[in-house]
Amino acid sequence: MILPVKSMPETWSAVGSTLVTFIFFWNMIQRYCPPEIRHYLEKCTARLSGFLNPNIQVSIHEYTGNHLRPHEAYSIVNAYLSLNSFNAKRLKAEMAKENDNKLMLSMDEYEETTDVFNGVQVTWTAGKVSTPPRNGGFSHYLEPERRFYKLKFHKCYKKMMTEEYLEHVIRKGREIQARNRQRKLYTNGHSSYWSHIVFEHPAKFATLAMAPEKKEEIVDDLLTFTKSKDYYARIGKAWKRGYLLYGPPGTGKSTMIAAMANLLDYDVYDLELTSVKDNTELRKLLTETTTKSIIVIEDIDCSLDLTGQRKKKEEKPAEEKPEKVEKKSSRKEKEESGSKVTLSGLLNFIDGLWSACAGERLIVFTTNYVDKLDPALTRRGRMDKHIELSYCKYEGFKVLAKNYLELDGHPLFQSIEELILEVEITPADVAENLMPKSAKEGPEQCLQNLICVLKETKNRKCREDKDAENNDDGETIEDAAAVIDTHAM
Structure with a gap:
């Protein structure tokens, strides 16, 4: 008995009908099936898909811990792919370090490239996920998109890929980062996340208008700090150090910070406290800073209501109505400023539990009027070294x-x-x-x-x-x- 052969249009019609039927029933299951059964079916579907799909995927996201900290592995993979993605069709370009005539190319979002390791071909895919606005608004609460890379390879090469290839990627990526590293100047501006530009300030300790003995003391202190990781671990302290730079305007406090960054090859995070909504947002910004960085709060005496001495509350006569009006007015101005950062929140930022989230960081405050600062803010252990920058000698x-x-x-x-x-x-x-x-x-x-x-x-x-x-x-x-x-x- 010879069965009739279906024509191509009939075959495609049958396939389409089957897909529509499958989608219809899957939609019904999603809508009306109890959650327990639906979850079980999803697990079965995932297992079936995994059984039929011979490939393994490894995702490397830009942030870790629910968008708390940048993922170091992401930046390393990005550096590696900058030299290994030339078969991609869509590339993005950035200026290379100290060379305005050379562009560094890397893979654009939603693009795919291949790489070969020990004769085995793997696939890298770049993507990003949009995050919903916080509190449902569209103001400065919008968070940046979360990018990621996906590595795909055949499951029979799992051991080689996870043990040898990824180690190869990390090693080569770090070498590329070291060659092309551009130090960055970050600012929080009027948003809840950091933005940056390339840090190109030319200041050096050799050009600072200071006594040679004082400069040598500061340089020795900084270099000693960078070599003291084991020492800080042994004494049970976070690997950070606080510097308080104080003196009249025009004495070189900002230039000193730039010289520190150039000496140590650190990034600089210029924190604008008045743009931080509350202590929670301050903590979020802190956790997103990286190691080998300087966190700067300039003119701390002018930042919010954090600089005055903490005074005991005095009882006021009930008849002093003008003073009550003044209090209400100042309270209203404080509320309208949009920032609810407290001294307690700032102190926790300096040496609380969250201060150890990155390691190897300097925290630098500058002020023109050191006497205005609360002693709790400037005591040793928070601001470890006080440096007076005075009039020119x-x-x-x-x-x-x-x-x-x-x-x-x-x-x-x-x-x-x-x-x-x-x-x-x-x-x-x-x-x-x-x-x-x-x-x-x-x-x-x-x-x-x-x-x-x-x-x-x-x-x-x-x-x-x-x-x-x-x-x-x-x-x-x-x-x-x-x-x-x-x-x-």
């Missing part, structure tokens, strides 16, 4: 003269040394006067400009001291006259 001037004028000595140096001991002038002001304003100004003219500014500053200070002395004498005479009048009465 003669040693600092010589460094600036070398930087700006390429001078190691000059006859005018003696006059400047005598004047700079008598006046208070910041390194920023000295540098401004040493910088040539036109092509006609030579080193000597720049030094003369600085001498003129130093003399003007000295004369102004003398006048102010004289006026203050005259005021004191006038007050003394008035007090004496008042005493005489009292006795005469």
Whole structure:
């Protein structure tokens, strides 16, 4: 008996009908089947799919722990694929390190590439998952998309892939990262996550206007910290160190931070506290920082209501209505500022349980008015090293003269040394006067400009001291006259 052969349209029609029937029944199961039975059927389907599919997939996500921290393996795989994805059709380009004419290519999202290891071909796929907005809104609570890579290979090569190939990827990826690493400057801006640009600040300790002994002390402290992982583990402390930089404006606090980053090859996280909604968001930002980084809060004395001394509450008379109005007004302003970060939350950020989430980090605060800070914020153990950056001294001037004028000595140096001991002038002001304003100004003219500014500053200070002395004498005479009048009465 010969069965009739179906034509191609009839075959495709039968396949389509079967698929539609399967989809219909699967939809009915999803809608009306009890959860227990549905879960069992899904497990069976997954097992059947795994039995029929000979491939194994390994996912490497950009974040770990429910989007708490960046996954180091993701960045390593990304570096590895930047040199092993040329058979992909869609690539994305980034500038290579210190070379504006060279682009570093890597695989774009939803793209696929292949790699060969010991004669075995594997497949890499790039993808991303959109995250829903927090609290259902569309403001700065939106989180970035979570990207991932998927590695696919035949199950018969599982041992070789998981033990040898992935180790090969990690080793090569780290080598590529070391060659192409660009240090980054991160900021939280007005969002709940970090954004970054390439960190290219040229500051070095050699160019800082400080006494050589003080610079050497700071450099030794920093280098000792980077080599002390085992020591910190032995004494039971998180591998971090706090630095408090304080002094008048223009004394080089921000430049000092850049010099630290360049010395240690660390990334910089510039944390804007006023943009942080609450302690929970502060903790989230902290956990997303990476190792080998400097977390900076500049002008901590101006950040929220964290700088005042904690005072005991005093009872106020009920009749002081204007003061109550003022309190309500200040409370309303604080609520409208949008930030509810507390001193307690900040202290936990510095040395609480969450402070050990990454390791090998510096936490740096800067302030112009160290006396305004709460002692709980600046005590040793939180801010381990206090560095005062004060007015420019003669040693600092010589460094600036070398930087700006390429001078190691000059006859005018003696006059400047005598004047700079008598006046208070910041390194920023000295540098401004040493910088040539036109092509006609030579080193000597720049030094003369600085001498003129130093003399003007000295004369102004003398006048102010004289006026203050005259005021004191006038007050003394008035007090004496008042005493005489009292006795005469």
